Amino acid sequence: MPVDCDARLSAALRQVVQAGEARIGVAVSGGSDSLALLHLCHGLGLACHAVTVDHALRAGSAAEAAQVAAICAGLGVPHQILRWDHGAIVGNLQDQARRARYALLADWARGLGLARVMIGHTADDQAETFLMGLTRAAGLDGLSGMRPSWVEAGVVFQRPLLGQTRADLRAYLTRAGVVWIDDPSNDNDRFARVRARQVLAVLQPLGLGVAQMSESIAHLASAQQALQAVTLAAWEACGQVVAGAVQLRLSGFAAQPVEIQRRLLLAVLGWYSGGDYAPRAQKMATLAEAIRQGADATLNGCCFRTTSDGLQIYREPHAVKSLCVATSDIWDNRWQMIGPHAPDLSLRALGAEGLAQLPNWRGLAIPRQALLVCPAIWRKDALIAAPSAGFLNGWQAKLVRSVNQSILSH
Template sequence: MDDDLVAAVRTWFPAQAPQRIGVAVSGGGDSVALLDLLHRAFAGEGVELLAATVDHGLRPEAAEEARNVSTLCEQLGVSHTVLRWQGWDGSGNMQDQARRARYTLLTGWALDKGIELVALGHTADDQAETVLMRLGRAAGASGLAAMSPRRTLNGVTLVRPLLEQTRAELRSYLVQRGIDWAEDPSNVDRRFDRIKAREAISSLAPLGITVASLSEVARNMAQVRDALDWYVFLAARDIVSLDAGDVLIDLRGYRTLPEEIARRLLLHCVTWVGGGEYGPRRLAVAEAMQAIRHERPGALGHCLILRQGRSARICREYHFVKELEAPVSEVWDGRWALTGPSTPGAVIRALGPEGLIECLDWRQTGRPRQALLSSPSVWKGERLLAAPSAGNACGWCARRIGGDEEFYASLLSH
């Protein structure tokens, strides 16, 4: 059985394995099992394993657990790093903030170490619990697809090689191997929805609702999601064009799309322009879809929806960027890189009404006033130096990070 499990984990990675593979190890049974399995799976292949433990600073036991992981890594000859989070101020959703911080720390560590791929220890139980929780929120196909086996975040590929194994199987493996692990007390804390879902699955077994069946739902919904995304991609190629960081949707073509394809296309466009990790609520999306179909202005996800000829233009809403400022050497609004003449002290800001009034030829660009207000421009103090999108380049060029190709490619990535 042990050898079968090792072989199953190895299949998640390419035959020609990368030189370095990262693994997130909390000290719990799932991640400790993953560490040992990876160590065995890549023995003799010349792969360097590097492990990282995130200490959220929320439990006094966490430091000792990290030291235990370090000891295990030393026995295996695996480099180990402890990443500490100190960002929680006691307000908001602690679990959500800790999760975001964990991924930020892990991907930052990976990039710093030259690691392109990081393995995570999520199991079939985690997948099943996620599906059940999302059922409670009336999630659609994408939500019920739950955790993707593989995704890219911040330029790092995250892979979950244990999504087909249960916690019980992994703990049995560790017992046979004589390897200890730590139990997080939050795993029995009923204040958390995940623990309630874990208990609910046990009681739903007589109805056939089990870890195995819920995991199968996730796999089925992932196939549905991928099929829908393919048709969204085809629709985007037909009716979408990009201009100065904005998205233009052909109105006639949009009205002919099936409801779900139209909804997904709009969400992608808004996320592309406005950013944000989570999409807008379903009701707000439905209202924005109706605005487009009836050729009315609207707003969604920090974006404006404007009528422009036979198209709907989706642009950044000025209100959400008017206070943003970055040196010209840095990325502005998470989207824009500007290059031009060396100008010490210059910064990037939204053009705004005070800048637009200095761009006498802005109408010749064919871009609406509201869209240009939020466009990137170069300032030194209160003096406007350049506004590339508004026809006042003055030797400066504004480049949208990712470019047009990423807009289309990201429709098919998870």
């Protein structure tokens, strides 16, 4: 019955909404999935703030964003349009658009003081992602489905409708008399996701559809969670973060099964870079061999150095050399500064020039390599503060996400 379906959709959303939560963000493209999410949130009486990202990649995108704004106005939901100002795009268009989209969404949410943003992905998206993983010969993590939630730049992103089908959401909107926007790029088979969607339509009559794939994904996700739990226990037993650098006790690390070692290294790399894609298997194998041989190595903007009693992992200096942001911004995907922000201050790496202004840094018992790449507050060439290096001057440095979160989100 339709009423039962509507109740199930609302119940799915309630499961991820914290009791007493005041305000949430909802990303709305105008498509059926995100519009259904918006209407469900509004129907539950949640204080929603809606946002639309105009990627400015095709004619009509601005008009569609304006159409979403009108829908939100009709519901009494505050809405904002974010435009991706880009130049010529080289490489994977959809990947770059996705990265830009989530960066814009995170900035928007932090600006409004929103702790979480809802995204309208569905079971159909899960099945498409599964098929795309098969084409890449993906392993367990690549076939375990999209993450139901993750933290990016200090904001929690959630996908509360992953267990619901696009057909159910469209039926819900039809009953409510809501018209959605069909993005023409959804029919462009130059994109891998569109091709996966086309394959899914062919497989459905053969008994291999969204429902069956969802069951398989759930089984794989259960196995993934078990491995994540073991990896987390291994991290807590042999790992720590000091001044933003990772230290792994070598004996504890070496005692772990090879797969857990691999997952620990992947989690650390993901924590440093904030990247969504793991290094290729061959690169990870090369790194693992270097560690076994006690040799130094670099990968994904990180330096690996084996000592007599541990494995030290630092940010590679060139990876942060050009990073310079306002002190109120997130730096290097991990650092947030708390202190007397001012327009003439900037946030960048401490570097050798900053370390030279801290004559007592050796007394901190923190490796020089870690201090060089820690965040510092600057006024032009004058060092104002470097909290991780013991120079507070009214400032604090806070890591917006932990290695634990990285382990559980991959």
